Amino acid sequence: MMNKKLLIYTLTALLSSLFIFGCSRALVENELRFGIEAAQKDLWDEAIFRWQKAALAQPQSASVHNNLAVAYEKKGLWEKAKKEYELALKLDPDNAYIQSNYQNFKRNYELTKENSTNEKK
Amino acid sequence: MKKNKFALLIALLVLVSCSSPLHWKLKIEMPRRTAIDLAQFQEIIITNFWVKKQTKDINLSQELIDYFKFSLEKNFKGKIVSKEISFNHDDIFSNQDFWKNLAHSSPRALYFTGVASYGQEIRKAILEERRSDRFESPFKAEKKLAERKFYTLNLDLYLIDSTTGDVIYKREFKESKGYRNPNQTAYFAFFDLIQRVKDKLFRIILGGEKIEERYLISD
Numbered sequence: 285m286m287n288k289k290l291l292i293y294t295l296t297a298l299l300s301s302l303f304i305f306g307c308s309r310a311l312v313e314n315e316l317r318f319g320i321e322a323a324q325k326d327l328w329d330e331a332i333f334r335w336q337k338a339a340l341a342q343p344q345s346a347s348v349h350n351n352l353a354v355a356y357e358k359k360g361l362w363e364k365a366k367k368e369y370e371l372a373l374k375l376d377p378d379n380a381y382i383q384s385n386y387q388n389f390k391r392n393y394e395l396t397k398e399n400s401t402n403e404k405k
Numbered sequence: 406m407k408k409n410k411f412a413l414l415i416a417l418l419v420l421v422s423c424s425s426p427l428h429w430k431l432k433i434e435m436p437r438r439t440a441i442d443l444a445q446f447q448e449i450i451i452t453n454f455w456v457k458k459q460t461k462d463i464n465l466s467q468e469l470i471d472y473f474k475f476s477l478e479k480n481f482k483g484k485i486v487s488k489e490i491s492f493n494h495d496d497i498f499s500n501q502d503f504w505k506n507l508a509h510s511s512p513r514a515l516y517f518t519g520v521a522s523y524g525q526e527i528r529k530a531i532l533e534e535r536r537s538d539r540f541e542s543p544f545k546a547e548k549k550l551a552e553r554k555f556y557t558l559n560l561d562l563y564l565i566d567s568t569t570g571d572v573i574y575k576r577e578f579k580e581s582k583g584y585r586n587p588n589q590t591a592y593f594a595f596f597d598l599i600q601r602v603k604d605k606l607f608r609i610i611l612g613g614e615k616i617e618e619r620y621l622i623s624d
Contacts, residue, residue, distance in 0.1 A: 320429055351622065358436070382620075
């Protein structure tokens with residue numbers, strides 16, 4: 285009898301945590317997808333708004349930080365983009381898509397740095 | 406039966422949670438990063454250029470001023486003026502006080518200045534003239550003495566902030582081009598070479614956009 289009760293409690297707890305995790309995940313997933321749709325329509329401010337919301341709900345999501353980085357790059361916010369790419373790579377270092385984005389971003393970022401000679405004396 | 410359904414539900418939930426990420430490949434017009442922000446300057450002052458060498462057919466400093474003035478006017482909202490200065494020592498470009506004092510009453514301005522030289526030379530070479538036949542010719546390829554007229558433009562460009570006197574951007578350009586036509590004029594060749602300088606320089610100071618591929622991902 286006792287064992288059966290314990291089993292029911294455990295299963296309820298497990299299901300609840302899965303449900304909560306699933307809900308927060310679904311929320312982030314919705315914001316992510318909405319942001320992607322906005323970006324595809326060239327509405328980058330809307331995309332940034334969605335992905336910032338997603339980043340608040342799930343700061344450990346590499347996808348959110350990657351997408352934010354792309355949007356910041358598009359808006360010419362280079363330092364913010366760099367920070368987000370680095371964070372995304374830290375969270376998911378083996379992700380080939382993030383690596384590819386970061387390599388392309390770095391080429392543009394560093395090329396201009398090399399060309400710009402600040403001769404402050 | 407009930408237990409099986411329950412296990413199936415849990416398995417499904419775990420599967421959905423751990424599914425692999427999706428990606429979208431987008432072609433985006435990415436802005437190019439610029440070395441300087443031109444928008445923070447109200448005026449561009451193009452000075453005469455310190456000419457170290459030039460051909461007799463061309464007034465190099467004046468041509469550079471006119472060319473940059475004309476090209477920048479299309480891309481800069483503020484005022485563009487030219488100013489005559491005298492270059493008396495090599496380290497003038499790093500002399501902050503000189504540049505600060507030069508524009509004491511002006512709004513924040515960007516000096517466009519530098520050192521230029523423009524020369525020409527005839528280069529000779531023995532070239533083998535091969536026929537473009539389909540089959541290998543049994544005869545030897547003809548050797549001819551060929552001459553090319555080469556023009557070289559050297560430009561050390563300095564962009565200086567009038568408020569601090571600092572050099573905020575410096576670049577050395579060395580552009581060279583050979584012409585088969587021995588009568589090619591220095592004036593004509595100059596515009597070929599300055600166009601190359603302009604393409605490189607404006608990409609850096611004005612930016613522009615470039616289509617690039619990026620991946621957007623979803624968990």
